[in-house]
Amino acid sequence: MTLNISSKQLVQEASAKIKTLSLEEAKLLLGKPDVQFVDIRDVRELQQEGTIPGAFHAPRGMLEFWVDPDSPYFKPVFGEAKQFVFFCRSASRSALASAALQDMGLKNVAHIAGGYSAWKESGGDIATPEKSL
Template sequence: MKKGYKDLVGEAMAEVKTYSVEEAKAKLGDPNVQFVDVRDVRELEREGVIPGAFPAPRGMIEFWVDPDSPYFKPVFGEKKEFIFFCAAGWRSALTTKTVQDMGLENVAHIEGGFKAWKEAGGAVGVKENKPKS
């Protein structure tokens, strides 16, 4: 293996903004901030969600962020700060680097992911049946 996941995650972490859970919690509810959950739908159902977070599976992010894609989601065209998270912070680091490389501005991710969020007493809700666009 020339470059493993640890290398890729490390490179991403060196290039993206990372918020501690406390910093992220302070931004929850800010109308200029959109939390984005890149976990798999089964994780959302099993573990819960951050209230108001937009569910965007890691496998679709490039297509949902690109306005030229037929799968573009308008939420990514809004002038907001996007804070990505996953279960532990690895997928969200990679996602944040990817969308940053694509040109999406004002992006960050949460150190430790949803696991750290829950452990720190962050707000947790149940998965909605239909995501907002």
């Protein structure tokens, strides 16, 4: 099978048009009332590895629907005037998500260089989610 564009190329193109925060920049934003971190990883990843404190969990598969105010799945958090900082495990999904949401018109979108793995390895604060049965 031959693809017109690889997933790596998609991520590179997305990364070229979005804001990428360094770990240091992201850590300085943690806890600010006008900033919302958004974890787009699968719920299993979140439960196994924890998350960034205060992050809103929005699974990648539903993200565009949760952001769209005309969607029946809209989540009010995305209607707030905040800076949104998206992250996934390694910054590939968050690059694609940030680019898509920026294209949709969501303002103040960024993602974290290296993703959650880099955050965790750098000693960033971690929260353990409550496990639901």
